[in-house]
C-alpha cells in the first residue's frame with residue numbers, strides 16, 4: 298500500500314477529483330492543507346475529502362484556520378476570499394466540526410525510501426514548515442497541543458486569539474495563547490527564518506528572494522529535524538521539490554498551476570492541470 302501526499306487544493310474541487318482518479322484506489326492519501334478558499338469550489342472540495350473517510354488524512358493550513366475564524370465571526374472575509382458558499386451552507390456546523398478534527402502535523406515512520414534499496418525513512422507532514430529548534434518528535438507533539446485545543450470546548454477562544462506575528466521566537470517557557478500562536482504560525486505560515494530561529498512572516502516571495510538576514514526555514518544550518526524527510530505545501534513560489542530531505546507540494550493550482558501528488562515511497566509525481574478556472 299502506497300502513501301501519496303497532495304498539495305494545496307484551495308477549493309479546486311474538479312482538479313482534486315481528476316487527481317483522485319489518477320491515484321491507486323488502495324493508496325493512503327495525505328493532504329497538506331489549504332484545502333479551501335481562494336478557489337471556486339470550497340464546499341465541493343470538503344464534500345469530496347469527507348467522502349474519502351479513513352483513506353485520507355488532512356492537515357490544516359492557514360486558509361482552513363481562516364475559515365474557522367470567519368465561521369465564528371471573529372474574522373471577516375478578505376477581498377480574494379471565496380468562502381460565501383460554505384458560510385451560508387445548512388451543513389456549516391458539520392464542515393466546521395470536521396475541520397476541527399483534522400491535523401496540524403503527521404508522522405509516518407519507516408516508509409520504504411526510494412533513495413536506497415532496503416532503506417526506510419521517517420516522514421513529517423506539516424502545512425508550511427517547522428522551526429529550527431524543533432525535532433520531528435517535538436513538532437508532532439506541539440502540533441498535538443493545537444489539535445487538542447481545536448477539538449476542545451475552548452476552541453473558539455483559541456481561534457479568536459491566534460492571530461498576530463508575536464512572539465516570533467520559540468522558547469520552551471512560552472505558555473498559553475502565545476505558545477499556541479507561535480506553534481500555529483510556524484506550522485501554517487513559515488517561509489523564512491532568521492539566524493536565531495525566529496520567524497519572518499511578511500515575505501511571500503520565492504526562496505531566492507530571502508529578506509536580509511533570513512534563509513528558507515529548511516535551510517537553517519542547525520535545523521534539528523534534518524534526519525526526517527519533511528513534506529509540506531503552502532509555498533507556491535517555491536513550487537515542486539522532491540528530494541531525500543524535502544517534498545514541497547504547492548504548485549499553485551489555485552493560480553492556474555497543476556495540482557500535485559507525490560508517492561512518498563518512490564518520489565513519483567502525478568499532476569493534473571487546473572480544471573477549475
Ligand SMILES: [Mn+2]
Nearest residue numbers: 331358359531
Ligand atoms: Mn498556506
